[in-house]
Amino acid sequence: MSYTNILSRRFHLEFINLGFSGNGKGESELAILAAQIPEPACLVIDYEGNAGSTESYRQTLPLYIETYRKVHPEVPIILISRIRHGAESFKPEILEGRLARKKFQMDLIRQLTEAGDHNLTFVDGSDWLGDDPGETTVDGVHPTDLGFKLMADRLEPVLRQVIGDSASAAGR
Secondary structure: OOHHHHHHHHHOOOOOOOOOHHHOOOOHHHHHHHHOOOOOOOEEEOOHHHOOOHHHHHHHHHHHHHHHHHHOOOOOEEEEOOOOOHHHHOOHHHHHHHHHHHHHHHHHHHHHHHOOOOOEEEEOOOOOOOOOOOOOEOOOOOEOHHHHHHHHHHHHHHHHHHHOHHHHHHOO
């Protein structure tokens, strides 16, 4: 019941989830793999939670987008910032890291857009599960079915706007 499965059913389109649990860290090899998918409607990038440090994320994300763009220069890319971590209320360094990465993401999308890439969308995932992720996550980190449903509910209108006719033709 991950949000990709839920959205696939809602859109009546195939969604390919290249999530590798804690192992998907934005390696350029994964961008090459994702770029091999024929005729993609869009690419959703949501690996921040596995990226490790903020510095590591700063290094991998621009290269990931650049690598993908070499093959698909016009395919819409949606970049999602991380959902809240359950330990943020008592470990300020976790909150500070998430906020630093979110600022980096927003700045990167702005820079790339200013440089001419107008098929980029930033989505703030930090409020998708509400202020207290207790009932929407298994452990404060990994979403439950309810958490994934809430994530799908938030991402659906963005996808409908970004992929346009593909989503409209599928209906709901």
